[in-house]
Amino acid sequence: MPLPGLLVPRLRRGLALAFVLLVGLGAGVTAGVYADQAYPDQLPLLAPRASAKGLDQATFNRALQIIHNDYYDPRPSYANLSHGTVRGLVEGLNDRFSYYLDPAEYQRQLNSYAGQYTGIGVEVTNNADYPVVDTVFPDSPAAKSGLRPGDVIIKIDGQDVHGQNSDQTSNLIRGKAGTTVLITVDRGGEHLDLPVVREPITIPSVRSVKLEGNVLYIRIYSFGDSTAADFDKALKDGLPGEKGVILDLRNDGGGFIDAAQNVISQFVSSGEAFELRDHSGHVDRHNVSGNPPAASIPVVVLVNANTASASEMVSGSLSAHHRAKLVGTVTFGKGSVQQDFPLPDGSDLHITIRRWFLPDGSSVEQKGLTPTVGAKLANPAEMYDAGKPELGHAKDTQLNAALQLLGVSSAA
Template identity: 35%
Template sequence: MNRKLLVICMTGSLIVGAGGTYIGMNKWGEHSETAANSSETVLSKVGKAYDLILNNYVEKVDRDKLEEGAIKGMLSTLEDPYSVYMDKDSAKQFEQALDSSFEGIGAEISAEDGKVIIVSPIKNSPAEKAGIKANDEIVKVDGESVEGSDLYDVTQTIRGEKGTKVKLEIVRQGLEKPLQIAVVRDEVPQITVHSSIKREGGENIGYIEITSFSEDTASEFHKALAAQEQEGIAGLILDVRGNPGGLLTSVNAILEEFVTSDKPYVQIEHRNGKTEQFYSDLKQKKDYPVVVLVDNGSASASEIMAGALKEAENYTLIGEKTFGKGTVQQAVPMEDGSKIKLTLFKWLTPDGNWIHKQGVEPNLEVEKTALYNTHPLQIENTLKREMNNEQVKYAQEILTSIGYRTDRQDGYYSSQTEIAVKAFQGSNNLPETGAIDSNTAEKMQQVVREEMQKDENDIQLQTALHYIVN
């Protein structure tokens, strides 16, 4: 019998189980009586330790902190970054992340091997505009190391009121020194579906970008797709690059437009090794080709979509290997408003593959161009001729990526670099000094962002368009 799955599946987020919410109930194959007897024995020991510390420690102990510490201690032994304790404030912030908007920097973060990692910045968010990228590692927040910190404590520190600033120290693969990036917090709108019609080879090609899977995503998607199909499209590009995941109820509803009932769109594996398969009711696939764009910022629910479309319907994935999160969590509310989010099971692709820490491989691997791999400039002192440092190197990379030729990209401020800077300044109504001050640096980064938004510079998108019409 076909079953449908209603789940929230986000990198570090809530889970609701199939057919309802299972909280403190024996739904996962465990014998409740044995578990209860074991719990009584253990809790007696924990209770004695709690009373001992609370009543006899040399200094007065905060009862709430002691309780939270005990819970965090148990969860830490799991060595699972997705099983965490959230106090009342963290739980409330977590819920707000799926609202229509929230205030913060707009980036999904996760823990991986003890490191705090950026899964992906949200489209047009302060984080994205500041130059934060997927797989950046956060090592300090406002000068304080995050080593050994709870993921949700780090999240709470980074989030804040609109207009305030947070300083992040970022380690990025391929760079010798950490980046210091200041981000001004702002309201982050959760507009999750962006659609347009592309013209290629005389054909209309539908394009729908999904930036996350929130409560309204599926309905927004259905409206966008219906409008495009009414206009007439020869193919469709689904773009989940940089999409950190979200509600599986949303991705489920979208998949039911594309995955037929011949194969499951996802499988769930329980701790006892048993698997459940979940199907749509669709009998016939689309009469036009579908291509999916993915990258290393595509995570969780995005990977469920990518895996389902690749394996169940043989649709083509173009881009880069995805993030790799293949577990499912459920958030269990406590009486005081806090929550424990616990990993309950694995999710598998239609063919039974577990992509955790592996990711989903694209059919056509296409890397982003240098334009999308530039680094933000941090101008403390004006960069000038004869200087030699990493900031000059970043500036040279930016200039080259936007069409201003330099003779080198090793960090030495050569005469040709100066000429390129003057050419850039002249083209952008700036004083042609040949030196890079804060105004020139800001304009350079603005131009990079604008160039990144142009379809002609997006080689992954261009590959998808050519693939459909050819």
């Protein structure tokens, strides 16, 4: 449920998420915030180990002193003050894709990177009003309870969720396995109370189905730890004899750039997949790996407004190399890269460190990708469900448009 993300490749061992050199840099950024000698042992994150040029330490010190001496309710713990201070530093960046996670929040994020958590099995988009269900994972508690894409969540356990952000919504929905959460939704003006029993959830990374006309359909839900291997297997098992590939990246909010690079490399023979640029102007070019198994087969990519970041990287790169046509609606428009910097107390800084660009030098930032063929889906519930292929795709206008591009007249 977080905002769409694109992360640098992780060091696999121990799930350490930051490169060694950048961990040192990150530690330097958090040092020297607090210069008053009164609390260095109690507030280790704020201890004066280095100077911070231009930082108004006097104002910060005075504010902390007032809270410590005069706050009416029980004095907040030093751990909470530390977390709040670092959270405030990140909020000062005015970047919606950079944020601070306390130890519990960070652990939940690690679980989501691995595609595992305890919840109900949905992806939602949070807007200014209420969360909207984008994806209901096959065989999940949400699917069993009757939740559908397009449902507007208005209450969770009786609590109105108007205006809540993704983390707040996620925290209310997730919980211990075996417990029940009551989800109240608005479905076409009708309010429905749906009790859902939380279970351990494993998010599917890739699902594939053979469609009519010898077309291989592959959906990527997110670019996670297992995506590269899962996608390779889907191609290896499904490609022989197929005349075209439909890659469905609708509602895919992104993930790891190494997974995105792997997918691009399955279809492009040579050249640049994408490039990364940091604040100093350094350019890091990422090329395809070569010898792709699907270098010549026609490809159509399905996209929508929730196709973001790593999925835009794949869509845009395949389009720039003239290896795929895009069908759907304009994509999200996220052209930045984030990285996790774990902190000593188990918390985490998740901040933007680079921008990414397509092989032609263009960026999707705040404008997205415009499809080759525009096609709208009137009802999100009509999106083809690869977990239930027996239901067909007769009402999925975007998928049917993709089939037509491949010369297949859909009758499903």
